[in-house]
Amino acid sequence: MRADEATLARLMALSQQGDRQSYAALLEACQRWLRGYYSRRIAPSSLDDLVQETLIALHTKRASWDATRPFLPWLAAIARYRWVDHLRRLYRADEHELHEELLGTDDEPAIAARISLDRLLGLLPPAQERAIALVKIEGLSIAEASAMTGQSESLVKVNIHRGLRKLALMIEKE
Amino acid sequence: MTMHRDSDALIAALVGELEPVRPLRFGAGLAGALTAAGLSAAGVVMLLGLRPDWVAGSADPMHLVATGLFGGLGLAASVTVIVMGRPQVGSDHGGWRWAAGMAALLPLVGLAAAIGRGREAMAPEVMRHGAECFGLGAAASLLVAAMLTAWLRRGAPTAPARAGLVAGVAAGAFGSFAVSLHCPDNDIVHIGIWHAATVVAMAAAGRLVIPRLIRW
Numbered sequence: 606m607r608a609d610e611a612t613l614a615r616l617m618a619l620s621q622q623g624d625r626q627s628y629a630a631l632l633e634a635c636q637r638w639l640r641g642y643y644s645r646r647i648a649p650s651s652l653d654d655l656v657q658e659t660l661i662a663l664h665t666k667r668a669s670w671d672a673t674r675p676f677l678p679w680l681a682a683i684a685r686y687r688w689v690d691h692l693r694r695l696y697r698a699d700e701h702e703l704h705e706e707l708l709g710t711d712d713e714p715a716i717a718a719r720i721s722l723d724r725l726l727g728l729l730p731p732a733q734e735r736a737i738a739l740v741k742i743e744g745l746s747i748a749e750a751s752a753m754t755g756q757s758e759s760l761v762k763v764n765i766h767r768g769l770r771k772l773a774l775m776i777e778k779e
Numbered sequence: 780m781t782m783h784r785d786s787d788a789l790i791a792a793l794v795g796e797l798e799p800v801r802p803l804r805f806g807a808g809l810a811g812a813l814t815a816a817g818l819s820a821a822g823v824v825m826l827l828g829l830r831p832d833w834v835a836g837s838a839d840p841m842h843l844v845a846t847g848l849f850g851g852l853g854l855a856a857s858v859t860v861i862v863m864g865r866p867q868v869g870s871d872h873g874g875w876r877w878a879a880g881m882a883a884l885l886p887l888v889g890l891a892a893a894i895g896r897g898r899e900a901m902a903p904e905v906m907r908h909g910a911e912c913f914g915l916g917a918a919a920s921l922l923v924a925a926m927l928t929a930w931l932r933r934g935a936p937t938a939p940a941r942a943g944l945v946a947g948v949a950a951g952a953f954g955s956f957a958v959s960l961h962c963p964d965n966d967i968v969h970i971g972i973w974h975a976a977t978v979v980a981m982a983a984a985g986r987l988v989i990p991r992l993i994r995w
Contacts, residue, residue, distance in 0.1 A: 621801075633790060665995065668803050669865050672802070703895070
C-alpha cells in the first residue's frame, strides 16, 4: 500500500473508531514509512527497536491526532520525539559502518523534506550535528570522533550534549 | 527476517488491543481550561466575596488592566498547552510569550514603585496581605493545573519540560485572575509583586512537577 497522506489519514480516522482491519493496514504502512524515515539516521542494529518503540507510541498516543489535521506531520513529531529519546539513551553501537540501505522513500517529496530528520539535524550548528552523527548515529567512539573532526574529546561530548538538548526542543520545529 | 517477525507480532498485538478513542480536539481542550478557570474564579468569589467596587457597580482602571493581563496570559498559555498536547511538525509554541511579555510589565513597574517607597513597601501588614493573596492565588490555580496536566497526559507533548512550564504559567495566571476578582487592593506594588508572584511560583512548580507526570 502507498504510504500517502490521504490514505494514512483515512486509515487513522477509521482506527480511532476501533476498525481493526484499517488499523492493521495503518500500522503496516507506518512501519514501512518509519523504516525509510529513520534509515541512515540511526545505527542499523537499533532500527528495529526504534521502529517498534515508535509504533507503540503511535498506539498509546493515537488520540492526540484528529482528522482535521494532516497525518504525516503528526507521525513525524512522534517519530522525532522517539528518535531524540533513543539517541539520548544510546550507548556505543556495535556497527562502525553505516549501511547504505535506502528504504521506502516517500511519495510526497515536499512533505518528506519538510518533516525529515535531516532537516532537524540541519538546524544544529555544524560541529554539534557532526558529533551526534558520528557518535550517536554511526556508532564511533568519542576518541574516534575526536580524531575525525579535530575537536577535543571533551568538546565532542559537550557538542553531543548541547546538540541533543537542542534537538529535543526543536522536535516540532519545521 | 527475525526483526520483521517481531514487528509483525507487535502489530498483531497492538491491533488486538485496539479500542475506539475520542480524538483530542482543540475546542474541547480550550473549553476544559476555561471551565476550570471559571470554576476557580467562581469558587473564590463564592467563598470570599466579590470586590466591593464591583458590587457597587464600578471598577478601578488599574485593577481592570491587571486582571485583563492575567486573564489574557492564562488564555494564551492554555492555548499553547492544548496545542502542545497534539504534536505536529511545524507547530508554533511561542504565542504565549507575547502575553507573558506584556504581563511582565506588572512586576517590573511594581518593583520599581516598591523601591521608590522603601521600607513602607515591606511593612508587616503589607507583607501579610500580600502573602494571603499569593496563597489564595496558588490554591485557585490548582484546578487549571490539574486539567492541563490531565490533557498533556492524554496527549503527546514532545517538549515535556516546556509544556510543564507553560501549564504552570497558565494555571498561575488564571489563579491570579481569580484572586483579582476578590482582592480590593488596586496598588501596583501589591498587584505587581504578590499577584504576579503566583504566576512565577506556579511556573516553577509546573516546570518541576508536571514533566514527570507527562513524559512518555
